[in-house]
Amino acid sequence: MTTLLNRPAPTASAALTLRSGAARVLFDNWTGTSTVPSRTLYPHQWSWDSAFIAIGLRHLSVRRAQQELESLLAGQWTDGRIPHIVFNPAVPHDAYFPSPDFWQSSRAGRAAGAPAGQETSGIVQPPVHALAAWLVHQADPEESRRRGFLARVQPRLAAWHDYLVTRRDLGGAGLAAVVHPWEPGMDNSPCWDAALQRVAPAPPETFQRADLDHGHPAERPTDLDYGRYVRLATDYRDAGYDDATAPRSFAVEDPTFNALLVVSELALAALTEELGGRSAPHTTRAAELTHRMVTRLWDEDSGLFRVRDLHDDTLVDERSVTGLIPLIVPDLPDHVVAGLRRTLDGPHFKAQGTRLVPSYDLMAPAFDPTRYWRGPAWFNTAWLIHRGLRTHGYHQDAHRLKREYLTQAGASGFAEYLDPVTGAARGASRFSWTAALALDLLHHAPEEPTP
Structure with missing residues (x-):
């Protein structure tokens, strides 16, 4: 079998074809103000999707990349949260569930600072946005x-x-927690299974899933898990999206969420300094x-970061890609970096054989x-x-992963994602962040190692 180790780099003509195809995906998924993840399954604007999309769009149109981020930020609440969905009012409510009439942000979220004239969800997604903004700025200062x-x-x-x-x-303890499995972006990960066992699912007759209209049930979360997702969102909504008073049936510290917050704090430091402000508060944070x-999430024995369940303040005994992504943090201790590198190529993930x-x-x-986040390989991760x-400094490994x-x-x-063993395409096709991040990787000559 051809592996990541010996798969050839794309030729110049293949790279040009790939670049044109990726650009076409983003142009086709553009709504006039932002980019949908896909025209079928995800017809609104998603938070971390738009951050990744902007990173790729900067190579096509800096102006459009800026607009992508500013369109999302227009839905920000006055308490600071960036909601995970900003709804397009032109899309029928039955095209996606949970829809605006479920979240009821402008009414239920009024005390928390939800915008009055824009319907959004009430939960959040990983904070990639400052990194995206800084990269967009650097594309054309x-x-x-x-x-x-x-x-x-x-x-x-x-x-x-x-x-x-x-x-x-x-x-x-100083880390950001997530209160719903949709917030860390890895919705159906086994990392949430134990915590979800404590959640009584919403009765199936109280909601109608729309995701199964466009995705095969074998690739999507089960009805039982979806009922739990709905229960958590309902309870949070009914508490006015107030983090101080809402029930905490599900609350975990996720490695990727916090790693992206670190990287985005460093990006925020850079862009604050560019504006003549003080970067020190952000670098210190x-x-x-x-x-x-x-201190809280690293597991030396397994060589990766783990999710911490705040219900009993213990580390979840599951190995997930969320525990590898903190490799993006620049100032990790040497032994942590070495451990992550070993785990990435070890038997649990086999990065050079899948x-x-x-x-x-x-x-x-x-x-x-x-099945969604329970094994498939994702392009954004x-x-x-x-x-x-x-x-x-693992440039050879990075170049191999880029080629793959x-x-x-x-x-x-x-x-949207792949079977990691066979490479079969799964989920939605013509997925925006897959195309956008391909454009970003193609920005460097595909036959040259990434610097």
């Missing part, structure tokens, strides 16, 4: 300065981070978050190569790990 891009987004990004490190420090993440990086432990009983490998990404993105038709 003169255009960014001329349009005042950083000056507009910096206060909003600072408020977003403040929300996470204050209102979401539910464990009292990044250092503190890094220390707390290592397509991309599986989302879950290949050796675990719950591994499923086709591969991009993050590629960035982490580059950050810590570009090969699989083209072969799959820019699929």
